[in-house]
Every structure is written in C-alpha cells, then in structure tokens.
Amino acid sequence: MFSLALKNILFYKGRSITTFVLTFVSTxxxxxxxxxxxxxHGSMLQNALKVYTGSIEIYKKGYRDIxxxxxxxxxxxxxxxxxxKIDGVEKYTSRYETYGLLSSSENSAAAMVVGINPEKExxxxxxxxxxxxxxxxxxxSGNCLxxxxxxxxxxxxxxxxxxxxxxxxxxxSFAADLFKLCGTFKTGSFEFDASASFITRSYFDELMYAxxxxxxxxxxxxxxxxxxxxxxxxxxxxxxxxxxxxxxxxMHAMVEAMQVDSIFGYISLVLFFVVIFFVIxxxxxxxxxxxxxEFGTLRCIGLSRGKIRLLLFxxxxxxxxxxxILATPLGAYIAYYYxxxxxxxxxxxxxxxxxxxxxxQVPLSFDLFTISWNVILIYLLNFLSVIYPIMYxxxxxxxxxxxxx
Amino acid sequence: MKKxxxxxxxxxxxxxxxxxQDIMKKVDNNMRGQNVYMQITMRITSMGHTRTMKMKTWAxxxxxxxxxTIYPPKDKGITFLSLDNxxxxxxxxxxxxxxxxxxxxxxxxMGSDFTNDDMVKQSSIVDDYxxxxxxxxxxxxxxxxxxxxxxxxxxxxxxxNIDTTTYTSNKDLFYDEDGEVVRTFFYSEVKQFGKxxxxxxxxxQPVDKPNNSTEIILEDVKYDTxxxxxxxxxxxxxxxxx
Numbered sequence: 001m002f003s004l005a006l007k008n009i010l011f012y013k014g015r016s017i018t019t020f021v022l023t024f025v026s027t028x029x030x031x032x033x034x035x036x037x038x039x040x041h042g043s044m045l046q047n048a049l050k051v052y053t054g055s056i057e058i059y060k061k062g063y064r065d066i067x068x069x070x071x072x073x074x075x076x077x078x079x080x081x082x083x084x085k086i087d088g089v090e091k092y093t094s095r096y097e098t099y100g101l102l103s104s105s106e107n108s109a110a111a112m113v114v115g116i117n118p119e120k121e122x123x124x125x126x127x128x129x130x131x132x133x134x135x136x137x138x139x140x141s142g143n144c145l146x147x148x149x150x151x152x153x154x155x156x157x158x159x160x161x162x163x164x165x166x167x168x169x170x171x172x173s174f175a176a177d178l179f180k181l182c183g184t185f186k187t188g189s190f191e192f193d194a195s196a197s198f199i200t201r202s203y204f205d206e207l208m209y210a211x212x213x214x215x216x217x218x219x220x221x222x223x224x225x226x227x228x229x230x231x232x233x234x235x236x237x238x239x240x241x242x243x244x245x246x247x248x249x250x251m252h253a254m255v256e257a258m259q260v261d262s263i264f265g266y267i268s269l270v271l272f273f274v275v276i277f278f279v280i281x282x283x284x285x286x287x288x289x290x291x292x293x294e295f296g297t298l299r300c301i302g303l304s305r306g307k308i309r310l311l312l313f314x315x316x317x318x319x320x321x322x323x324x325i326l327a328t329p330l331g332a333y334i335a336y337y338y339x340x341x342x343x344x345x346x347x348x349x350x351x352x353x354x355x356x357x358x359x360x361q362v363p364l365s366f367d368l369f370t371i372s373w374n375v376i377l378i379y380l381l382n383f384l385s386v387i388y389p390i391m392y393x394x395x396x397x398x399x400x401x402x403x404x405x
Numbered sequence: 406m407k408k409x410x411x412x413x414x415x416x417x418x419x420x421x422x423x424x425x426q427d428i429m430k431k432v433d434n435n436m437r438g439q440n441v442y443m444q445i446t447m448r449i450t451s452m453g454h455t456r457t458m459k460m461k462t463w464a465x466x467x468x469x470x471x472x473x474t475i476y477p478p479k480d481k482g483i484t485f486l487s488l489d490n491x492x493x494x495x496x497x498x499x500x501x502x503x504x505x506x507x508x509x510x511x512x513x514x515m516g517s518d519f520t521n522d523d524m525v526k527q528s529s530i531v532d533d534y535x536x537x538x539x540x541x542x543x544x545x546x547x548x549x550x551x552x553x554x555x556x557x558x559x560x561x562x563x564x565x566n567i568d569t570t571t572y573t574s575n576k577d578l579f580y581d582e583d584g585e586v587v588r589t590f591f592y593s594e595v596k597q598f599g600k601x602x603x604x605x606x607x608x609x610q611p612v613d614k615p616n617n618s619t620e621i622i623l624e625d626v627k628y629d630t631x632x633x634x635x636x637x638x639x640x641x642x643x644x645x646x647x
Binding site for chain 2: 066068069070099101103108109110164166168169171172173174176177178
C-alpha cells in the first residue's frame with residue numbers, strides 16, 4: 001500500500017507539488033513566526049528587567065497600593081538573611097525611594113531620588129552601563145547625584161553643579177541637602193530618564209534616617225523561568241507583613257500588552273492555517289474526485305474501504321513528512337541563528353520605550369519544545385485535510401465508482 | 406398660579422444660595438480678618454510617634470502669607486512665603502530659596518497631613534466653590550461646596566458644618582473626584598479674639614491612614630494688627646529666617 005501511495009504521489013505531480021509546497025511554507029513560516037513572537041516578547045521582558053525592575057521585588061504590604069513612609073521595610077538585614085538561603089537568587093539589593101524637589105540655580109523639578117548600593121546595582125540593573133556623562137556612583141561618592149538626562153535637562157544643570165534636595169525623611173520629618181551632579185544616564189525610557197535620580201545609600205541613609213530601611217528589595221534570579229517557584233518559596237519564608245512580587249505583577253501592563261500581542265499573533269496564524277488547510281483539502285478533494293474510477297477499480301479487485309483510507313493516509317503522510325523534514329531543520333536553523341545574532345529594527349526601542357525597551361535588537365527564540373509542537377500541529381492539520389476526501393471516496397459503492405464520470 | 410409657585414421656588418433657591426454665600430464669607434472673614442498673626446503648635450502623629458513643630462504665621466487678606474518654623478531646632482528658620490497662589494521656601498541648612506512647582510502642590514507640607522496647596526489656596530473656599538445649604542440642625546448649617554467650572558481646585562467637593570452663632574466650622578469633609586471622603590478636618594475650642602471667632606484646635610484625619618493625624622493648636626492669635634509688607638517679599642524668606 002505504501003509503494004502504491006508513493007507511485008500515486010509521483011503520478012499526480014500537480015497535487016503532490018502543491019501539497020508539499022504548502023506544507024513546507026506553512027511549517028517554515030509557523031516556526032519562524034512563533035520564534036519571532038516569543039523572541040521579541042522575551043527581549044522586551046529582558047530589556048525591561050535589565051533597566052530597573054527586578055525579577056522579584058519584596059515590599060511591605062501596602063507600599064505598592066498606598067505608599068508612604070509607613071510602608072517601608074524596617075529590617076532589611078533580616079530579609080537579606082532569608083534571601084541568602086534561597087537557591088536560584090543570584091543577587092539582591094535594597095533601594096530607598098523617595099520623592100522630593102530637586103532644584104538647581106536655574107530650575108526646580110519634582111523627582112524620584114533613590115538611595116542605592118552602587119556596587120550591588122551593577123549586574124542587577126542597567127544604571128551603571130547607561131552612563132552618558134560624568135561618573136557612576138560608588139560607595140564613597142558621598143553627595144554625588146546620578147540623574148536621568150531628561151531630568152537634568154529640566155533642571156538646566158550640568159556636571160559639577162550643586163542641586164538642592166527638599167523632601168521628607170523616613171520619619172516624616174523635613175529633609176534637605178545639597179547634592180553635586182556627578183553623572184547622567186539614559187536608559188531610553190523617557191519617563192524614567194525624566195524623573196529618576198540616584199545617590200549612594202551610605203550617604204542618603206544618614207540624611208533620611210533610613211539605616212536598615214528600604215522601600216523594597218529587588219532580586220535577580222539565575223533562571224528567570226523559575227520565578228514563580230522562587231517567589232512562592234520567598235513568600236513562605238519572609239515575615240507575613242511583607243509580600244514577594246514577581247515581574248509578572250510588577251510589569252502587569254507589559255505582560256498584558258504581550259498577551260494581547262500574542263493573541264492577535266495567533267489569530268493571524270489561525271486565519272492563515274484555515275486558508276492553508278482548505279487549499280490542501282480542496283487540492284486533495286479535486287485529486288480524489290478525478291480518481292473515483294481508479295478507486296472503484298481498486299475496490300472491485302478486493303481493496304477494502306480501510307485499505308483505501310490507508311492509501312490516502314500514506315499519500316498525505318509521505319508528502320507532509322517530506323515537507324516537514326526539509327522545513328523543520330531550515331526553520332530551526334534560522335531561529336537558532338537569529339537567536340544568537342538578533343536582527344535590528346531601527347526605532348523599535350522608541351516605539352516601546354514606555355515598556356522600558358532599550359534596544360533595537362529583536363532576537364528570535366530558539367526552543368526545541370516550541371518547534372516540536374509547531375511541527376505536530378502542521379502534521380495534524382494535514383491529516384485533518386484528508387478526512388473529507390477519504391469520506392467522499394468511501395461513500396461510493398465499487399460498481400458505482402467504476403462508472404463514475 | 407403655577408407661575409407664582411415657580412417664581413417663589415426660584416426666589417427661595419436664590420435666597421438660600423445667597424445665604425450660603427454669606428455664611429461662607431463670614432466664616433472666611435473670621436479666619437482671616439484684615440490680617441492675622443498666629444503662633445501655632447503642630448502635632449503630627451504618624452508611624453506610631455508624634456512630632457511637634459512650632460511656627461509663627463503672618464497673613465494679609467487672602468493672597469499673602471508668611472510662615473516661619475521656630476521648633477524643632479533642626480527645622481528652625483525654615484520659612485515659607487505664599488503670594489497669589491505661588492509658594493517659595495527658604496531652607497537655612499542649604500541656604501537656598503526654592504519655588505515649589507505646581508506638580509508638588511499636593512505633596513505633604515513638612516510631613517504633616519496638610520498639603521502645600523492647603524497652605525496657598527485657603528482663600529479658594531470662597532472664590533472657587535459654589536456653596537449650597539444641605540441641612541440645618543439648630544444653629545449648625547451643613548453646606549456643600551462644589552467647585553466652580555473654571556476653578557483650578559483639587560477637591561471634588563467639600564461638606565462643612567458651620568455654627569452660625571460664631572460662624573466657625575466644626576467639621577469639614579473633603580471628597581475626591583469620585584465622591585469618596587479623603588480627609589476630615591475637625592475644629593474645636595472656639596475662642597473670641599476681638600470681633601472675630603476662631604477655633605483654636607484643628608485636627609486633620611486622612612481616611613487612608615487612620616493612624617495618622619495632624620493637630621494644630623493656635624496659641625497666640627492677633628487680628629488686624631500692623632503687619633509689615635516686608636514679610637510678603639521674597640527677600641523676607643532669608644531675612645526673617647534668622
């Protein structure tokens with residue numbers, strides 16, 4: 001039956017080539033489309049997490065909803081001891097965020113001033129590597145302020161200028177000081193660059209009475225895919241007045257945007273596959289319709305309905321397998337190549353800057369599991385497309401089929 | 406007959422609006438006089454502890470006011486000047502005069518439950534709101550203040566209870582734009598200073614932070630004295646800081 005199927009494939013070249021090409025193209029396209037979609041989402045996420053937000057952040061309950069000094073973590077050292085014992089936590093650092101008024105001799109602007117551990121931030125965020133002018137902070141940089149380029153523009157200040165700070169200390173008392181603008185950064189996220197500034201915690205803590213206090217603790221994980229498991233583990237080990245929140249919640253807007261994007265992507269693909277499915281089915285049906293008498297003769301010489309079914313199944317199996325065998329390695333190779341050498345879309349970071357995207361590079365995702373289910377789906381669609389032609393041909397009685405015109 | 410009834414209804418509505426406006430003007434006049442000097446103590450309760458601040462304030466009409474912090478020593482000499490809804494601050498520690506930008510007007514004032522906007526826009530209760538009498542209980546009239554269409558105000562509405570024997574408020578409820586109460590002002594211990602009555606104990610209670618509150622006690626109040634115009638110049642910020 002297999003050799004008969006092979007013979008039929010070679011004999012009905014038009015139908016065979018059409019089915020082969022359609023299967024090949026749809027397999028290749030499906031693999032690359034999904035790789036591109038997953039890759040761009042992964043890239044968006046990595047970029048956003050690289051800038052400032054951690055994979056997991058630990059807050060006092062109420063800080064994110066209400067905020068204010070009442071909701072600071074008041075014993076950072078205790079939480080850090082817990083984090084030291086959790087596998088999968090690569091790095092962590094605490095940040096003290098406050099909002100106040102920064103003023104140069106020229107202008108004033110409301111700004112977020114964050115006390116950070118400069119050395120710990122390296123590798124946790126892109127703050128140090130996005131330096132534009134001047135210097136990044138160090139533990140001993142004292143009153144040095146490291147501010148976003150757009151905030152500095154608002155203040156009309158330049159490196160070396162004095163910038164005054166007026167705000168509230170951690171006990172709600174009045175706090176004021178003179179900082180020195182030592183460096184500027186540009187992450188590409190306008191909102192961030194226009195409102196954020198940083199100062200070393202060793203200095204800021206004294207001004208704000210913030211020793212061992214933090215707005216939150218931010219974590220970097222060795223494997224981002226483990227985020228839910230590690231988040232659950234942290235939740236069970238930290239004080240019940242604290243909460244551990246993963247990037248999925250912290251970057252809710254971005255996650256939703258990615259989900260919507262994926263849904264629209266898959267809808268487009270479904271429409272595409274519906275067309276491919278019907279084209280393969282119609283070609284199969286036309287082919288089978290023109291072979292009714294042939295099938296009638298085969299039935300008359302003793303072939304059962306089951307054998308006819310098997311014959312057509314082999315035909316689609318051979319065509320699909322041949323197309324998939326060629327398309328899969330090619331698609332996988334392209335996905336692998338572009339996962340290592342991402343292609344560049346000029347201006348992409350500008351479009352997505354509200355999500356913290358800081359790069360124009362779009363890598364493809366290379367994931368064998370994803371490629372496997374892509375291929376299995378194409379296989380299934382091909383087999384489904386042959387069901388109706390099989391039902392059609394088997395609806396004829398053998399004699400009736402031999403007389404079919 | 407129908408026209409007469411309609412006329413009476415419209416007339417009575419207008420009279421009630423006028424009466425509400427009159428009441429609010431009297432309340433505002435009681436708070437300000439021609440000018441007023443006060444020495445106040447502010448007790449700020451938050452995060453389980455209470456901080457005390459002492460200040461001297463000078464106010465001329467509705468547009469000018471000057472505040473000088475005299476206690477605690479750490480904050481001594483910090484001065485604030487409000488002129489026509491604009492606000493400046495002088496901080497002796499950094500020897501800088503800073504203009505508070507509009508974007509900071511809703512920030513807490515010196516860590517209290519008052520905002521910068523409260524310090525500047527106290528006059529707006531008469532200028533920016535349309536008053537309407539809601540109910541009367543004896544001498545206490547409840548008035549709803551809704552923002553005028555073109556008024557740049559932050560509250561959705563204010564509901565105030567006015568004692569018409571002294572024309573002082575005993576309670577103000579501040580609502581946001583969604584109609585939720587955001588904070589409550591309580592006033593008590595009304596005292597007479599010359600021809601003016603004013604509550605000498607104020608308490609602000611934010612709704613979202615029930616354990617926080619700010620109390621103001623008016624310790625020394627002098628109405629209609631001669632206040633030098635020099636207090637209401639930008640140079641005063643540094644000059645009177647010492």
